Amino acid sequence: MTTQATQAAHTAPSAQSARPAIKALPEPPDLPPPLPEPAVEEIRLETVLGALSDPLRLRIVRKLLLESERFDHTCGWFGLDRPKSSLTHHFKALREAGITRQRQYGLERRSHIRIADLDGRFPGLLDLVADWTPAER
Template sequence: MHTLAPTYANETGPPDELPERLPEPAVDEIRLERIMGVLAEPLRLTIIQKLLLSSEDFDQTCGWFGFDRPKSTLTHHFKALREAGVITQRQYGLERRSRVRLEDLNTRFPGLVDLVLDWRADAG
């Protein structure tokens, strides 16, 4: 079991029991064309959809998704998603857990999340 006790390295706001967020764009810095580009990848679309369908209350680790791909590939895609503003990543000890920035996305691009939820990898 990993530690759930967070480390507040560069804690700025009031402690919310969660580790700090990795670098990501602010809400008003999120750009639609970036989101579009990042969601053009079936694997990334799958990641977001799985995250959305899982309980919103828990962040998920890279390995939770069960993709049969090298770790370096997965790191690459998660980083792309985070830098585009689609997900937040937090460091829980050894693990890096991801969660969709649901509120931010719904504020900036209402309807976008539903598109991902309705997506089907096979016949789309």
């Protein structure tokens, strides 16, 4: 084994241990029904990747994966400086791609990541999103 291969073998496990931890919070009882979304078997990789190709949507998903304080969050929790109509469009794109699940609570919608569904369909995809480092603005 070459020195470089030996070094790579020793550095690979430490890189994985530094991975950000995805927060999968338990589903509370008595949730409102989810808004229309694709069934698990209908979630398509090209649709998911298309939705994640937008940097803002990728940031939204990453924040939900790593920083969730509750089971689901309103648009305001993200602290995004965008018009409400723009945010509505982005959250709808994530839901229709099968990445997030949204529920209506009175006048507000709250979102969370469909972690189990996405891990079942595309193992490792959410780990890649969690590992992504956003560009500085």
